[in-house]
Amino acid sequence: MTTNRTVQNAADAALWLAVHRGFHVLPLNYGTKTPLRGCVDCRAEHCDHTPQTCSCLARADGALCHGVWAATTDPGVIARWAQRWHTSVWAVHLWTSGLLAVDLDTRPGPPPRQPLNGLPWPHEEPPPADGLDTYATLAALSGGAVGTDTFTTDTPSGGLHLLYSTTGQWKGSQGKVRDGDDTVRTGLGWQIDIKCYGGYVVLPGSTSKAGLYRRSSATTTPRPLDGWLADALTRTGHDRTTTAPAATRPAAAVPTIDAQTGPARYAVGALRSACAELAAMEPDTGRNRKLFRSTTRLAGMAQAGWIDRTVVEAALTDAARHAGLPAAEIRYVLTSGFGRPLPVPDIRSAA
Known part of the structure; x- marks a missing residue:
């Protein structure tokens, strides 16, 4: 159950990030952490247009439709949303904000025999315990490092959201194995989720049913996407601009x-x-x-x-x-x- 204070804290954090960091933000449903559906005419069963041609989103007062594409940096719209919806969960739409998120999970369960997509796991390394271990090993194999000098959020489950600035159009992915398989064949690696185009992550200051999202980094400025990470994303097919003729x-x-x-x-x-x-x-x-x-x-x-x-x-x-x-x-x-x-x-x- 949320209180007026947690609701206000989440809205204030979202508003600050929109004004000072240019984040396109929107409120989410407290229970499901999915975008709220405030515009009946633009719901999937009625809609016959795209977000790019939506007259509702072009209105000065904004509208909650088309999921994350409603996200805005307009302080007036954000304030009106906060007053109407009273939710303690806010998110940033990544691609319109020029961001990519690396979502590192800590779900329980044994790791697969090959936790990295397209790269053999080093024989000298113990199996990863979670996505944090998988990502650290991927960074080392790629000649890079995870680093903590970017906007980072601790999730209630013990995972991390690492935000990077980017001008690229990157596909989202989930690093998991299919039933009966022992090798990760999608995304970057086991328990590493990539979110960018059409994706969003919950902002620090938010409180969902799972708990509180806390900023764990000293900075609120996302650093530019590391070269090694961009190369790994390209290698694993995340670049939306690279398609076969x-x-x-x-x-x-x-x-x-x-x-x-x-x-x-x-x-x-x-x-x-x-x-x-x-x-x-x-x-x-x-x-x-x-x-x-x-x-x-x-x-x-x-x-x-x-x-x-x-x-x-x-x-x-x-x-x-x-x-x-x-x-x-x-x-x-x-x-x-x-x-x-x-x-x-x-x-x-x-x-």
């Missing part, structure tokens, strides 16, 4: 399905069209939104028995992967889309 991309698989009835033929055609359009999309062109809309439309057809759900999921997953969407994001969007099936269209002329 469209002409050299492998073609996405287009589903081939036999359909005997009119509704089935219509559903197959809709699926093929959705997959072709999605697979051809480039970053920052609404791939996530396209996947969601296609899923809701085809979910209704699957619910009506026009097409098998597993066929739809497999085809859309392949097309979304081809378009460059992360696997976790694809799973989330498909689950959301199948939870909101649209009514099937009237296709009596096709029967």
Whole structure:
């Protein structure tokens, strides 16, 4: 349970960082630490535009919509949000603030045999106890050091948020292993999460259900991203600006399905069209939104028995992967889309 004092402390800290450090901040839900949803018209089930074209976010008084893209440096907007929402959890939207966060976890559990993505673990080193150990070893192998001269936050679980300034567009990632595997194949390494584009971290001074977030560094100024870290991020595919030319991309698989009835033929055609359009999309062109809309439309057809759900999921997953969407994001969007099936269209002329 929060008090007026903890609520005010969190808002004051966010306001100070916005004014003095240029952080784009926003309030979060106390229990879930997710962005608040204050604008009904711009929620996913109603929205037909991107944050870049949202008229609500362009208003002088700001609006809480489109998740972290609502974040602002405007002191007046921040003060109005603080007065309305009374939350003790505030966050910084990293990419719009020119920041990248290295989130080091301390989750319990045995480490994998190979805790680093793409690098063998040194034989002379004991297995890491947590993300702090993994990151320190990665830094040493890369000719660098973790350092403490950047804006750092202690999390309630015992982990760390290290903030760095950057002009790059970096993808987010989670350093974990798949079930049954013993090697980290995503992100940088075991229990190292990277957050930047579209990502956020809770600010010090915040109090969530988990506890208090405390600034542990002597400085509130993020230092520039270390060269060794930028190289490691590039090596592991975090650079959003590095994509294969469209002409050299492998073609996405287009589903081939036999359909005997009119509704089935219509559903197959809709699926093929959705997959072709999605697979051809480039970053920052609404791939996530396209996947969601296609899923809701085809979910209704699957619910009506026009097409098998597993066929739809497999085809859309392949097309979304081809378009460059992360696997976790694809799973989330498909689950959301199948939870909101649209009514099937009237296709009596096709029967």
